[in-house]
Every structure is written in structure tokens, then in C-alpha cells.
Amino acid sequence: MGCWDALAIEWEGLKYYKSVFARLIMDPATKAKTSFGQMFRGIVVGAHYEWLTNPKKTSESVVEEVCGKGNYDALKGKVVIITGATNGLGLENARCLLKYGCHVVFAMRNKEKAAKVVAEMQAKETLTGKATFINIQLDDLSTVKPFVQEFLAMNLPLHCLINNAGIMAPPVYRASKQGLESQFAINNMSHYLLTHLLLPKLKETAQTSGEARIVYLGSLAGEACWNIDLDTSVPSGPEFYSDIGDYTSTKCIDMIHARHLHDKHTKDKIFVCAVHPGIINSGLGKDNPGLTAAFYAGSSLKHTHKSQAEGAATTMYCALSPEVPKKSVTEGAWWYYNCQPQRCIGFASKATPEFQEKLEAKCWDLAKAYA
């Protein structure tokens, strides 16, 4: 990249930081969800703490630790559903699971892309597991039940559901097929309904196999959310939309869902975690050039970035490590990054059981017609 291109990216990033700063002071839709202090603690301090304590594990090294290096049949018979496994972190998780013999169900919207990425991986290395592709459009709730019906018709167990797919901060308000704000629809609602419909299968697998797991992709951005107003922000309407504000609140909602399910289902031996993967220059946020320049392409946070392989490590840890059930039971651990439990400092840690129930009821109201 030329010097002028690099400078243009820095400039674009600076403009985005400036716009976020201005909105944190002036814009009611941003201020209602995140604040300067919470963003500083959640993202800036959090990213630096994470960088300093990075164990440098990769998705593959975590799987090797659990399965034994080179034991490529270790995950034979295990079934994992991953949403958004056609790109970025989900793809790296799928690769490692397939390498060690797992049956990975790609919950995806583009079968050609899924077939292509799997063929590319197979051309590079032997993958002993099986890949199945089932269509789901996470911005259309009416596609969730057909996905689940197709999966259940295969009569397989379900050892782990990885709610990974997500979008970040489209600059302009977009609505899903059902008229819900798109980040809320994709990051939260489709995963809410998917999890609800798959819970009986997860319970059945936990009874027959000893345990099952659910992993949510949260974020330090979720830690930057200071408040979720169920009336105005779940979901936000066009007049109350904030690209970054709604990203923080939807990631926080993912974390609250994880915490709620953790507390409810640990007794059923369904272990539920939320994960911050790190800051990874994947495809996330690609619709927002300013944010991409600020967080990913520019230099300001570059020193804190993880590789895709490192970023996918904690999800694998939460999906496979024998430590997770122990830590769930003994420490109540549900929030992880750098392959270990962390102290949650944002709204997700403060949300009372009453708030959690109200949030669940709101999501159920929006989802029940499609259940």
C-alpha cells in the first residue's frame, strides 16, 4: 500500500473517531446505549488488557490440547452447528473441527460460497470430518424453523451450537425482512429463535452424551454498553438508530442471553458461554468504511489485533475444553476471552434476573410467530 493510501485510511479512521466522540456527547440514540466512559473502559482498556494477557493460543492449538495432537478421529460422532462459518472466525473454527473429525453443520445463506470454502480447505489439508450445509438467512426469522426442521430430520445429536454470525455497525439504518433493525435481527433475534428451537435437542444430547454446549460471540463492544432500554432500543427504530451504539447493545444482548441460559441450564449439563474473540481484521464491519479504518485498517488499534487463528481460539476453548463445565459449576463462569473466564464489567453483568426475564419475554413476543 502506498504512503497516500495509508494516510487516507488514517484520516478516514480519525474522522470516524471524531464522529463517535461527537455522538457520544450530542446524539441521544448513541448516548442511550453507550457512553464515553464505558467505551473507554470496555474497548480501550479491555483491548489493551486482552493484548497484554494474550496466551497466543490458536484455534488449532486449543483443539490439539483437547483432542491430542494428530488424533484426527477424536471428534468423530460429535456434531456442531456454526452460524456464519463461511467467513472469518466461524470458518477457522469449522476448519479445526473438521480436521479433528467433527460433523460441522454450516448454518449459512450462500451454499455456493460454503461449498467453495470447504473445497479450498480440503485442497490444503485432510479434513476427516463431515460438512453439511443448511440454509438460514439470519435477517429473516421465517428461515430459522425450516433450518431446525431440516437439521432435526437428520436425526443427529447436537453437542454444540455456536452462535457466531454477526454484522457490525451498518452506517445507515437497515431493516430485516420482519422490519427489525438489522444488527438486532441478525446478532440477536435469529440466534434467540435458533437456540430456543434447538434446546430440546441439546437437552437430549446432554442426557445421552453427558453434556452439551452453546457458545455466543459477544464482544468487548458489548462491555461498552451501559444501558439497554427495552422500550426504545430493543430494537431501535430508524429515528433512534446509532451504528456503533446499536452494535454495543446487540453484543451486550448476546452476552445477557448467554448469562441467562448459563444460569438456567447448567443444571441440565448444557454449558453456555459468551466469548470476546479479540480484534481481528476479518470481514466484520466491511459495510462501514470509517469504522473499518478506525478499528481494523488504521494503525490506532493495530498493536492489539489478533490473527484469525488466535481470534478463533476462545470459541474452540468454550466449545471443547473439559475445564469449561468445571468452571461453569464451581465459578459460575460464562464470559471468556484469551481462553479463560473474565470479569464482565458492562451492563451484561448488571442486568438483574427481572431484566433478563423481561428481555426474554420481549424476544419471545417478536419470535413466537416463527417458532
Ligand SMILES: NC(=O)c1ccc[n+]([C@@H]2O[C@H](COP(=O)([O-])OP(=O)(O)OC[C@H]3O[C@@H](n4cnc5c(N)ncnc54)[C@H](OP(=O)(O)O)[C@@H]3O)[C@@H](O)[C@H]2O)c1
Ligand atoms: N472480528 C472482530 O474483531 C470481532 C470482535 C468481537 C466480536 N466479534 C464477533 O465475532 C463474530 C464473527 O465475526 P467475524 O469477524 O468472523 O465476521 P465476518 O468475517 O464478517 O463473518 C460473519 C459471518 O456471518 C455471516 N452472516 C452475516 N450476515 C448473515 C445473514 N444475514 N445470514 C446468514 N449469515 C450471515 C457471514 O456470511 P457470508 O459469508 O455469507 O457473508 C459470515 O459467514 C460476530 O458475531 C462478531 O460480532 C468479532
